[in-house]
Each structure stands twice: as structure tokens, then as C-alpha cells.
Amino acid sequence: MDAPPAYLAFDAATRRLRLDPHEPAFVQDPYPAYRWMQAKARCVFWEDFGLWCLAGYDDVNRLFRDKRFGRERPGGYRAAVAATGERRHLADFDAVEAGSLLELEPPAHTRLRTLVNRAFVSRQVERLRPKVEALAHRLIDGFGNSGRAEAIRDFATPLPAAVIAEMMGLPTASGLQLVAWSNDMVRMYMHKPGPAEEHQANASARAFADFIRRHAAEKRKSPGDDLLSLLTAAAEDGQKLTEDELVSSAILLLNAGHEATVHQTGNAVRTILAQGGDPGRFFETPEATAATVEECLRFDAPLHMFTRYVYQEAEIAEGVVLRPGEQVGLLLGAANRDPLVFAEPDAFRPGRPDQxxxxxxxxxxxxxxxxxxxxxxxxxxxxxxxRLPDLRLAETPAYSDIYHFHGLRRLDVAFGPGSVTR
Incomplete structure (x- = not known):
């Protein structure tokens, strides 16, 4: 691959990349750009983000585990954001982020993660299988017999939203409101959010936090066997969880509990339909189903970049030395299709031995x-x-301009009239 995609510019001498993440061609198919990076420069300075990025699997995997890098901003979240300029209009958003498990390192990270981890271990999650299956069937029943559905709105979104709301001990009917607040908040992680997005994210963070505080107060009076009751009891202890940490942890779990799964469900349906033939061949056994999901996660992941702060001076590639306080971008979408690690990386092959x-x-x-x-x-x-073995695309789906997330705007599907009836 000698010529880069037309929308990409690269200076080989400085390894500086110019690639607008809002470029329509990149939004709809980022993989040609990733392929070019892996062939020509696996470590680039992405000017649009202002940071060095790694595109190779081994580099990404290694840096995830390297303790010289981490999620917590040097000096702490509040001090770091205060140094970035005027952020009073983001006070409520920053209050939630400051106590988020995702933004912390040990020992605070260890303390918070230990509290919630037991609810997400495989044996606990497996107990949810009958409820998730019943919910999936109800949602498909809701498609009706028109022969068409919008699968992001009618299926991919409500399923994980209802599941995580129930795990938290919140009304399942509140799921779509939680999704709306979450969508507003995660826009702050996208490339250059504007003033309107910032104000909406702050308003939604405030409403979300108030919602959690109200329900936490109810759990104190009448605790149950749910995650919010667990977090509330830990906050009562005082040594384990503060009230602010309770709110931040609950919001993170609710947001993370559905956001990526919605995108991945839509991406996976699109990918499977693109293979042609009988989609049932991918789900003939539990082992085949698990292998198909893993390949969907590799082939078209819902999150394409994750960042880390530098804590100690480190050379991340030959001649590229980062100093404390700088950030590095890990390109997950590229790493998952690294030709040095995966055979035929652009082919969808469930059960591949190099998964x-x-x-x-x-x-x-x-x-x-x-x-x-x-x-x-x-x-x-x-x-x-x-349920719908004849499922097919009713319209060509398009990805949303939400990098570094990667998911469809909508997914219009068609199926034989009457197929939904059980």
C-alpha cells in the first residue's frame, strides 16, 4: 500500500498525521487509514488530536499493562481540568468525572473496583441469562408483523439499558432516560465537542446525579439485592466510598453498561448480514455463538481509541519519547486488524485460532x-x-460521526411478514 487514502496527509520525516476524524469517508470506513498506518508508520503524531498514537496490536496491548501510563490525570482530575481554562459551565460534569472509576489509578481505583467487581464476575452474570433471553424475545415480539424494524432503536438500545437498570436496582422503565443522559455525557469524549454539547452534557450530568442521589436515599431506607444498594451501604461505611464516589460509580456503571454494547450489537448485525448465506450457521452451538461474538468484537469494535497519561518518561516507539503529563492514544480499531498478529485481518472468521x-x-x-x-x-x-432467519438490510446503514466511538446511526432491517409471530 503505497498511496494513503485521499483524506490523509502524512509527513514521514516527523511522523505527523493529518486526518480529520469527522471526514465522512473515514467515519464510514476507518480501516483503510489504519491499514496504511500499519504499513507505513505504526506510531504517528495525530495532529487533529494533538497526541502520539499507536496502531499496532503488540504496542497497544503492552501499553495497556505498562504502569508508567494510566487513566488518572497527573495532579488529579479537578486540578488538571482547572488548568485547562474556563470550565465553570462544566462543573456538574466534572464533579461526576472526578470520582469515576475509569479516571482513577490505585489505590483509589483498587478500592472502588473491588466493591463492584463481584456483581460482574462471570458466575454472577450467568444468572441473568433467562431474564436477558426473555427480554430479547419481548423486544422482537414488539417488532410487529410489518416486516420492518429499526434495530438500534427497537432492539440494540433497550436490551442492555434495561438489563443494567435492573442490576442497579432502578426502574427498568427509566432505561431510555438513562440512555439519553448517557448519550449527552459521552459526547464530551468525542473530538472537539462544541459549546452546545458541553452545556447539554453538564445539564444531563446534573440530572443524572440528582436521579442517583434520590434513589440512593431510598436504598438506605429499604436496601435490596442490587448494585446501588451495595454502593449505598459502602458509602454509609465512610471508609470505602464517599457520597460523590457513589454517584460517580453508579453513573459510570450505567453508562458503560449499555453504551458500547448498543454500538457493538448494531455493528455485529451489519457484519453478519454482510457475510451472506444463512446467518444461523454462526449460532449452531454455544461455542459457535461465543466465537462469533468474539470475532464481531475484533472485526468492528465499538470503541476505536482509548487514551493514557504518561507518568514516567517512556519511549513508545523508536525515537518517540513521551514525558510525564503527556497523553498517548491507543488505536483499538487498528490493533484488532493488525496483519502482523491476525491472519487475513480484514476477513470475518469466527473461531480463528489467533483470536x-x-x-x-x-x-x-x-x-x-x-x-x-x-x-x-x-x-x-x-x-x-x-427468530428472524430471513433478516436483511432494508437500507444501507451509515455510521455516526462520533469518533472515537464507532457505531451506526440506525439499522433498518426487513424480514418476512408474519415472521415475528411465535
Whole structure:
């Protein structure tokens, strides 16, 4: 691959890359750009983000585990954001982020993760299987017999939202409101959010925090066997969890409990339909279903960049030395298709022997919700294609301009009239 995609400019002498992440061609298919990086420069300075980025699997996987790098901003979240300029209009958003498990390192990270981890271990998550299966069937029943549905709105979004709301001990009917608040907040992680997005993110963070505080107060009076009751009891202790940490942890779990799964479900349906033939071949056994989900996670992941702060001077590539306080971008979407690691990386091959995607991260920040996400994806995809084996695209789906997330705007599907009836 000699010529880069037309929308990409690269200076080989300085390894500086110019690539607008909002470029439509990149939004719809980022993989040609990743292929070019891996062939020409696996470590680049992405000018649009202002940081060095790694595109190779081994580099990404290694840096996830390297303790010289981490998620917590040097000096702490509040001090760091105060130094970035005027942020009073983001006070509520910053209050939530400051106590987020995702933004902390040990010992605070260890303390918070230990509290919530037991709810997400595989044996606990497996107990949810009957409920998730029943919910998947109800959502498909709701498609009706018109022969068409919008699968992001009608299936991919409500399923994980309802599951995580129930795990938290919140009304399942509140799921779509939680999704709306979450969508507003995560826009702050995208490339250059504007003033309107910032104000909306702050308003939603405030409403979300108030919602959690109200329900936490109810859990103190009448605790149950749910995650919010667990977090509330820990906050009562005082040594384990503060009230602010309670709010931040609950919001993080609710956001992370559905956001990526929605994108991955839509991406996976699109990918499977693109293979042609009988989709049932991918779900003939539990082992085949699990392998299909893993390949979907590798082939078209829902998160394409994750960042780390530098804590100690480190050389991340030959001649590229980063100093404390700088950031580095890990390109998960590229790493998952590294030709040095995966045979035929651009081919969809469930059960491949070289399956080891980094879509859930690695190291101490490995996604705590990975067992739940895998369960939901396995059930959702198998149920969908078992019920609607003639499912097909009604319109060509388009990806949303939400980098570094990667998911479809909508997914219009068609199926035989009357297929939904059980």
C-alpha cells in the first residue's frame, strides 16, 4: 500500500498525521487509514488530536499493562481540568468525572473496583441469562408483523439499558432516560465537542446525579439485592466510598453498561448480514455463538481509541519519547486488524485460532462489564437470527460521526411478514 487514502496527509520525516476524524469517508470506513498506518508508520503524531498514537496490536496491548501510563490525570482530575481554562459551565460534569472509576489509578481505583467487581464476575452474570433471553424475545415480539424494524432503536438500545437498570436496582422503565443522559455525557469524549454539547452534557450530568442521589436515599431506607444498594451501604461505611464516589460509580456503571454494547450489537448485525448465506450457521452451538461474538468484537469494535497519561518518561516507539503529563492514544480499531498478529485481518472468521482482540482493553482497567457484554451479545444475536432467519438490510446503514466511538446511526432491517409471530 503505497498511496494513503485521499483524506490523509502524512509527513514521514516527523511522523505527523493529518486526518480529520469527522471526514465522512473515514467515519464510514476507518480501516483503510489504519491499514496504511500499519504499513507505513505504526506510531504517528495525530495532529487533529494533538497526541502520539499507536496502531499496532503488540504496542497497544503492552501499553495497556505498562504502569508508567494510566487513566488518572497527573495532579488529579479537578486540578488538571482547572488548568485547562474556563470550565465553570462544566462543573456538574466534572464533579461526576472526578470520582469515576475509569479516571482513577490505585489505590483509589483498587478500592472502588473491588466493591463492584463481584456483581460482574462471570458466575454472577450467568444468572441473568433467562431474564436477558426473555427480554430479547419481548423486544422482537414488539417488532410487529410489518416486516420492518429499526434495530438500534427497537432492539440494540433497550436490551442492555434495561438489563443494567435492573442490576442497579432502578426502574427498568427509566432505561431510555438513562440512555439519553448517557448519550449527552459521552459526547464530551468525542473530538472537539462544541459549546452546545458541553452545556447539554453538564445539564444531563446534573440530572443524572440528582436521579442517583434520590434513589440512593431510598436504598438506605429499604436496601435490596442490587448494585446501588451495595454502593449505598459502602458509602454509609465512610471508609470505602464517599457520597460523590457513589454517584460517580453508579453513573459510570450505567453508562458503560449499555453504551458500547448498543454500538457493538448494531455493528455485529451489519457484519453478519454482510457475510451472506444463512446467518444461523454462526449460532449452531454455544461455542459457535461465543466465537462469533468474539470475532464481531475484533472485526468492528465499538470503541476505536482509548487514551493514557504518561507518568514516567517512556519511549513508545523508536525515537518517540513521551514525558510525564503527556497523553498517548491507543488505536483499538487498528490493533484488532493488525496483519502482523491476525491472519487475513480484514476477513470475518469466527473461531480463528489467533483470536485475542483488545476491544475490552487490558491490565487493571480491563472492562469490568466484559462478562455482561458478552452474555448480552451472545443472547441478543442468537435470538435475533433464530427468530428472524430471513433478516436483511432494508437500507444501507451509515455510521455516526462520533469518533472515537464507532457505531451506526440506525439499522433498518426487513424480514418476512408474519415472521415475528411465535
Amino acid at each position: 485475542k482482540n483488545v476491544s475490552f482493553g487490558a491490565g487493571i482497567h480491563f472492562c469490568i462489564g466484559a462478562p455482561l457484554a458478552r452474555l448480552e451479545l451472545q443472547i441478543a444475536l442468537k435470538t435475533l437470527f433464530d
